[in-house]
Amino acid sequence: MRRQRCRHGRADAARSAGDDRHAVGQRCRRVHVRSNRISRVSIVAILGAGTLGGAIAHKIASRGRFNAVRLIDPAAGIAAGKALDIQQSAAVERFGTRVTAHGDLDAAAGADMAVLADASESGDTGERDGADAAVDTLRRLHRFNRRAVIVCAGAPHRPVVERAVAELGIPRRQVIGAAPAALQSALRAIVALELRCPPADVSLAVLGRPPERPVVPWSEATARGYALRHLLDVAAFARLQAKVPLVWPPGPYTLASATARVCETAAGQAGMKGLACYAVLDGEMGARGIAAAVTVELGGGGVTRIVEPALTGRELVELETALSGS
Known part of the structure; x- marks a missing residue:
C-alpha cells in the first residue's frame, strides 16, 4: 500500500509539466466551485x-x-x-x-x-x-x-x-x-418544546400587526408534515396562544438570524420559503397603505408576492380586526 501511494501520489521530477498544469487546473476548478455560493459581487x-x-x-x-x-x-x-x-x-x-x-x-x-x-x-x-x-x-x-x-x-x-x-x-x-420572521422563529421553538421535536420541523405563519395585534393561524400550522390540531389538545393550544405576547420583542440574536435569512432570500442566495415579514399592503387582505406581518416571497428587488393565507372564519375576523387597527 505504501509503494502504491508513493507511486500514485508523489510530486517529484518524474512528474511532467503537463501533469503539474493539470493538477493546478484541478485546484483552480475546485476553488471556482466553492465560490459559486456567491453568484455576483454582493x-x-x-x-x-x-x-x-x-x-x-x-x-x-x-x-x-x-x-x-x-x-x-x-x-x-x-x-x-x-x-x-x-x-x-x-x-x-x-x-x-x-x-x-x-x-x-x-x-x-x-x-x-x-x-x-x-x-x-x-x-x-x-x-x-x-x-x-x-x-x-x-x-x-x-x-x-x-x-x-x-x-x-x-x-x-x-x-x-x-x-x-x-x-x-x-x-x-x-x-x-x-422582526416578524424573528417572532415566527421564536414561536416555532415554543411549539417544538411542546412537541419535543426540532424547531426546524415546525411550520407556522405570523400575520397581523405585532406586538399589539399578532395573528397566528394555528389551523394551518404543522409539525413534521402533520397538522398541529391533530397533535395537540385544546389545553396545549391555549398554552401556546398565551405565550405569543411573551416572546416579544425578539432578542438581538434572533433578530440577526432572521435578518440574515431575509437578506439572503431577497438577494437570491438562499431559497427559504414561508418567511414572515413586515410589508406594506396595497389591497391584499382588504387593507391598503399599512405595514403588516404577512407571508412573502422574496427575490431580486425585494418582495415578489404577498401570500394570502387560508384562514378559518375566526382567524379571518382576528386578522381583519388587526389590520383595521380597531
Whole structure:
C-alpha cells in the first residue's frame, strides 16, 4: 500500500509539466466551485453598529453568502472595533466575507442590501423619536442608492416600513421588516418544546400587526408534515396562544438570524420559503397603505408576492380586526 501511494501520489521530477498544469487546473476548478455560493459581487450595508447591528454583521459575514459587509455608524471607532473583531474571527469560523467599518452613510452607495439596525449611541429616545431618526436615515440613503432592498431589522420598525413607502416614496417591494420572521422563529421553538421535536420541523405563519395585534393561524400550522390540531389538545393550544405576547420583542440574536435569512432570500442566495415579514399592503387582505406581518416571497428587488393565507372564519375576523387597527 505504501509503494502504491508513493507511486500514485508523489510530486517529484518524474512528474511532467503537463501533469503539474493539470493538477493546478484541478485546484483552480475546485476553488471556482466553492465560490459559486456567491453568484455576483454582493454588498450588504448595515446602518448602525449597536448591539443589533453588530450581531447582524457577524451573522451575515459568518454565513458567507455575501462578498462584503459594510458596518456604518457615526461613531466610526465603535464600528471599526466591531468590524475588526468579526474579521479576525474569519479564520476560526472559516468565512471569506470582508467586513469594513465606515463613519459616513455614503458608504452605503452601491450596496445591494441596506439593513436598518441600531446606532451605537442611540440613547433613551422614545419610540416616535427613534422612528423619526430611522426615517431620516432612509431619506438620506435613498438620495444616493435607489436600488438597494431595505431591510428594517428592529422590533419597533413596523411604522418605519410604513412611512418609508408613504412619505419617502420608496417602492413597497423594496422595503421590508424582518422582526416578524424573528417572532415566527421564536414561536416555532415554543411549539417544538411542546412537541419535543426540532424547531426546524415546525411550520407556522405570523400575520397581523405585532406586538399589539399578532395573528397566528394555528389551523394551518404543522409539525413534521402533520397538522398541529391533530397533535395537540385544546389545553396545549391555549398554552401556546398565551405565550405569543411573551416572546416579544425578539432578542438581538434572533433578530440577526432572521435578518440574515431575509437578506439572503431577497438577494437570491438562499431559497427559504414561508418567511414572515413586515410589508406594506396595497389591497391584499382588504387593507391598503399599512405595514403588516404577512407571508412573502422574496427575490431580486425585494418582495415578489404577498401570500394570502387560508384562514378559518375566526382567524379571518382576528386578522381583519388587526389590520383595521380597531
